[in-house]
Amino acid sequence: MVLLPDYPQKTVEAHDLRVERLALACSLLLIAAGGWWLTRTIVVETDAVWTYGPMVILFASALLLSDLVYFGPKERSRLSAAANISWPSIWAFANLTYGSEDQTIAAVILFLVTIFLLWFTNQQLGNSIETRRWRGLTSIAGLAIAMAVLVSLSDNLILWAVVVGPSCYTMIPDLLVKDDDHEARTEFAGLLEQVESRVLALREGSSGMEQAASLLKIAREEGWSNPERGMKLISQAESEIERISAFSGDLDAIRADALEAVESAESITTEATGPRKSFELGDREADLGSFRDAELLYRRAKSKSEVIEKHWQAAYDSIATAESDISGHSGHQAEGVMAILKSAKEAMEAEDPVEALHIASSIPAHIDSIGSSDESAAKSLSDAEHAVGSAEDDIQIVTKDRLEQARKAMESGDSALAKGLADSVLRDVRSTSEAMQEVQRALRQKKQIETRFPEASRQDWSNRLQQVTESADSGEWVNAAESLQSLTNDLNAHEHSISEASELVRFVEDEWKSLRSKLDSAGIGPGDSSRMEAEKTVADAANALSSGDIDTCHAALALAGEHLESLGRLV
Incomplete structure (x- = not known):
């Protein structure tokens, strides 16, 4: 169904x-x-x-x-x-x-x-x-x-x-x-009334019972329906009361200690208001019942006061001394030291005498470095002028302009810039002198260099050597030295290639001599077309080598190798 x-x-x-x-x-x-x-x-x-x-x-x-x-x-x-x-x-x-x-x-x-x-x-x-x-x-x-x-x-x-x-x-x-x-509720009611009376009595003489009062309020709301929960809340409120009472006594001692430190710092200077502000904020938090925040503020006020008491006068004296020492200097380096001095003053305004003392302590070393920089710049400028005077006709106008800029920088008090320009002038003069000596020495051996030119491309090599001569005549000794170095490197590479090609040509000629004897024995005489082609390519390779045409020599050697291989198969 x-x-x-x-x-x-x-x-x-x-x-x-x-x-x-x-x-x-x-x-x-x-x-x-x-x-x-x-x-x-x-x-x-x-x-x-x-x-x-x-x-x-x-x-x-x-x-x-x-x-x-x-x-x-x-x-x-x-x-x-x-x-x-x-x-x-x-x-x-x-x-x-x-x-x-x-x-x-x-x-x-x-x-x-x-x-x-x-x-x-x-x-x-x-x-x-x-x-x-x-x-x-x-x-x-x-x-x-x-x-x-x-x-x-x-x-x-x-x-x-x-x-x-x-x-x-x-x-x-x-x-x-x-x-x-019922019995637990009766006990809860009696204990609640007792603790509330205690809180009211304590709140008349001090603050900070807000948390305990809040716990008792919650206990009154929840304890009638759940006495066990209410008793726990009352126990927490009692613990809070005991903690606040003990903390309040300790806080009074901390406050007195902080106040003594603040007053001691104010006896040294009235410009530092941070400790007093922290102390007043601590009083405010204590009135509101935030004892932990009040303790932190009191301790902060004491810490700031101790720093001011220990370092403020030393930092102030160090800044005053540095300001007096830098007043007799001018120029870019002096401006840098003035910026450092300003940072020290800003640290004092921020009520950080430790940082201000640290900054101000470094200023004497900077002032001493200004004097040593001036001496070093003057020496570099003198060396540059002497070098330019010794090679007056051989240096470029740009180098002379930099020397003039170095003189002006020295006059304006920028010894660092003057030293840098003078050193660059000295480097240019020295590099120009070295290049001139190298080029002049090479040009005195011009004939020897020309004898190394290959016949096949002699004109190209001669043109490059002529460019070196023209650069030297125009006073561009550095460019001339660079061109000469490039020419010398390329010529050495070409001679190395000729040496390798010569070995190949000698090898092919030796192989060809051996092969000719075998061809004569085999009845292949000098009139054979293949033998004539091989003879011609070997001769072309030797001629190209003698003229310095490396590319043609390599091509002829490759063709000669093919002919020798084909003739070698006939014998």
Whole structure:
């Protein structure tokens, strides 16, 4: 059998519909019974309680019947409250109706209803403190209604005791019930009041109790519902109070020590305001309760004061001495020393006498270096002038201009620039002199150089040598020396290539002599075309070598090698 996917849901819905219809029918039946009871009392004149009491119970039962169908948390709460309110009144009616045989049966039925309602109430409202207190409150309403019934229908004290006794037996314990944390809550309340009083007393004489007060506030908010949590917060507040009290005593000693150091620093100079500012900020933080920040500020004020007391006067004297020494100097180097002196003054303005003393201590060495630089620059300039005078006709105008710039720099006090220019002039003169000597020595051996030129490219080599001569004639000795060096290097490389080619030519000639003997023996005479070609290429290689044409020589050697190889295969 295959069930449809929504079959269970439809089954439940159908069941709920049947239950709702049954509940509706029962409600209508109860309402009809109440209406019947009301019409009956019109005919039979009875007391008001007997007239309207059962009717109210029937109508209320009809209204609460739907809660039995759904029976959720809200429904159970309403039913439990209604049952707890109703059972004292029903118990009163049971005692009032007790009498003859028929009345006894009715009383027994009402007694059973009372027992059921009391049991239902205990089942639903007897599980926790909150539900028991709610049951106690509703029991007051039920007892009030029951007493109203008794007042209107009977003045029998025994009956009163029978009705009121069970109600009070269940109501009073419910109203006076205490949870498991009652003793802890009582202890918490007493300790909280005690610690709060202590905090108030301490806050009158000092500050810094804000954290403890905040912890106590949280404890008051959370401790009633969770006494254990409240006790922990109170313990933390007590620890904070003890810590602040101890810290406050230590802070007073630190403050007094810092104040003494600040006043001692102010006796040396009033320009340094940093220690006093740090001290005042420490007082402000202490007033706000930030003792740790206040301690740091007090210690900072003391540290700054000690530095000022120890180094301020020495730094001030060192700066004054340096300023006096540099006043007699001028020029670029003096300006550099003035910049260093300015840095020392800025360090003093920043209340850092240690750095200022360190900077000012280096100024005497810079001043001494100015004098030594002047002497060194004067010597370099003198050497450059002497060198230029010795080679007046052989140096370029640019070199003379640099010498003039060096003189002007020396006159303006820029000894470093003057020395640099003079040294460059001296280097140029020396390099020019060395180049001139090298070129002149080479030109005196011009014939020997020309004999090394290869015949095949003699004109090119001669042109390069002529360029060296022209550069020397125009006074460009450095360019002439560079051209001569290039010519010499290339000529040496060419001679090395000729040496290698000569060895190859000799090897090929020796091979050819040996091969000719073999060709004669094989009957290949001088008139053979291949032999004639080989003979010609070997001769061309020798001729190209003698003329210095290395490229042609290499090409002829390669061709000769091919011919020799082909002829070698014939023998």
